[in-house]
Amino acid sequence: MSQGIFPVQWHEESVRLIDQTRLPAEYSVVDIHCVEDMATAITTMIVRGAPAIGVAAAFGMYLGARDFSGSDLQEFFAHLDQVATRLRQTRPTAVNLFWAIDKMSTAAQACSGSVGEIQAHLLQTAQKICADDIRTCQQIGAHGLTALPQTPEKLRILTHCNAGALATAGYGTALGVIRSAWAAGRLERVYADETRPRWQGAKLTTWECVQEGIPVTLLADTMAAHCMQQGMIDAVVVGADRIAANGDTANKIGTYSVALAAQAHRIPFFIAAPASTVDLNLPEGTLIPIEQRDPQEVYLPDTHRICPEGVEFYNPAFDVTPAQFIKGIMTEFGVFPPAQLEAAIRSHLSSGNQG
Template sequence: MLPTIDWDDGEVVMIDQRKLPSKEVYVRCRTAKDVARAIRTMVIRGAPAIGVAAAMGVALDVRRSRATGTTQLATEFYRTCDLLAATRPTAVNLFWAIERMKRVFAGGMRVGRSTAELQALIDAEAVRLHDEDVANCRAIGRHGAGVVPAEARVLTHCNAGALATGRYGSALGVIRAAVEAGKRVAVYADETRPFLQGARLTAWELVRDGIDTTVITDGMAGSLMRAGMVDVVVVGADRIAANGDVANKIGTYTVAVLAREHGVPFYVAAPLSTIDLSTPDGSGIPIEERDAKEMTYMGASQLVPEGAAVWNPAFDVTPASFVAGIITERGICRPPFAESLKHVCDGNQ
């Protein structure tokens, strides 16, 4: 399985997800500014992957710093953290990763580490965060495989696979683990307008893995469920509030409503870093609005007439009442989520 993001000769290398599925192109980032640009322009996307990228971006600039003392290094470090934190507002993993890097840096400063020692600490923490993300995805898959029937038709929305994480995936990690356990799984992938993460990325990953995959337009999910062709829905998340409300790619709420209407269980798969206990419910989750051109153009082809207004929120919020379970690396949280999420996060916040 291709790594989404990795180190190579002192640079951060990531697959350009805008070019998939037709081209496998890699972007090399030499500075935190390069990483920030990659996050903003969707070279890399997916909440866990953005968190990993931010940590690596911080490490890039700390590693390359020519600071003559720890005070100057600290000034540069916190400026870099602010730069990366400003890239995208909804995915809480971004801020979680940056805060984790800050704690490590501050700890090193408190005990009087030298500039070189602080650089080594930050470098090691970025590597550790990446490796933990991959391990967490594997654990999410193991816990989540049990919700997938022995012969299952799974609907997913957007891309919560290897491309959205360090590797392996959250929602697609559940699917991969079910297949590895010997279950017969067929996947329906919503195309996920307007950026087409399902059609371009999820289908690309699953086809590479030899998993039975059918792409549908977002508007087909209801008819598919009504025909009895979906056994379970599994999606990822960009932020989960303390009460279990889930922010995920726009259109997820629609899928959840349809799943409830047709009696199909709706699961969310995400690492603990996606859970934001400081946000009581979904109304407090900031929703990013993207450039109108993502809707009005497909490449060079204009789809929408000049003069038409465009509303392009990148995410929506699914109420906790529509969610059967939240699959994490420590197990599956069930309602009431205010209790189960707090329990699973104890010691992690």
């Protein structure tokens, strides 16, 4: 069923999003007609996952451009800058958001024509970004499969958070690698961390696996190291929200703990992400901005408060895993050790090679 999971789609003059805040209890969609609604959808995590946020932001740029009804180009570009500023305010860590906004702005500037012609070009550009993301994820899955441990037995892979079709335009990054392993007959089981405080692993990754019959076992976040100690895990594959030039990687909070446990048990730990997630402007991970979210996510995970009044809270959405704990970074161009990542990405981007 993965071929039918498309969380961000252009549909009848609006952007149709799968409302991920309602899964797995309810599958519903939200139609977005204006940039402010898109900004709200990104902030509230109706749409989430770095690549999906990028695709949503691209469509958000078009929706904002479409709202302009005049013909003066200078006024139009000033308006488009305001749209870009609004979208940049939504999620600070996921670099794909900024990559997509910049790509749309560049496309607008490069288009010589009327306001209407530029608006039409922006829609085409957003649609291409969406289609390219699906193709990119499939390439990541193919390359990632070759880097997984070569064992006579089928693999048991641990993942953290959701880096599946729901986190992209379709197919997924980390879960795309897992899908490729399943299709190749090399996967025995997925172990999915629940991913507190928003439960993306429990709610989303397990949902995706169930849709297509991939065996999946849900773990509380505190169980990963124990499962490694018991010999239950052969490899770890997770996604990323921003990768520094040296390979340091920001991903959902709790990822660093998993990487440390994997290192201690000599289990290969992989990142799966498109090249657009690599921020070549940041030399190392301490410079990655970490989003701080509403503390209510911690103390009110459902309808009942889980701690007494007077408790203080700390709710970073992401942590940074240093490159030294990462065996390889799976991209659409291939799989690279962190030390080789920057040179490989620059080489492929300069040559125009798309994998």
